[in-house]
Amino acid sequence: MALYIGDKIPEILGTDQxxxxxKMSDFAGKKLALYFYPRDNTPGCTAQACSLRDGYTELLRAGYEIAGVSIDSETSHQxxxxxxxxxxxxxxxxxxKLVELFGVWQEKSMAGKKYMGTVRTTFLIDENGIIRHIIEGRKVDTKNHAKQILEMG
Incomplete structure (x- = not known):
């Protein structure tokens, strides 16, 4: 199963660091940029997280909250x-559970070897928990991700 534009996201999203x-209700009255990324401390994932950190004040001003998701542990996240x-x-x-529900746990390949992994994807969710935009895979600009979200509104 996968969630698409127009779908409502679940109330319980998981546990943090x-x-x-x-919960979705933690972000009541705000838009949410829920971003899925492959691994903590890898070059692309670090660039993406730091872009969101650096643009965080602007994102908040635009009404967005941010939450990241990966299959790493709470300890790794902390x-x-x-x-x-x-x-x-x-x-x-x-x-x-979340990567499968959102449809981002997919077959990937590196150097000809196929494996299952998280496809980098950001879901832009409105104040009512409805998915309004999806930025997926290579379309995610890791170094300028905050600006990319702001441009989508």
Missing amino acids: NGKTV KFIDKFSLPFPLIADTDK
């Missing part, structure tokens, strides 16, 4: 947040 349950001073929560989707 502190073991706290993250280290990633500490290392790069990230001001937003990272959801630890270790059981892969």
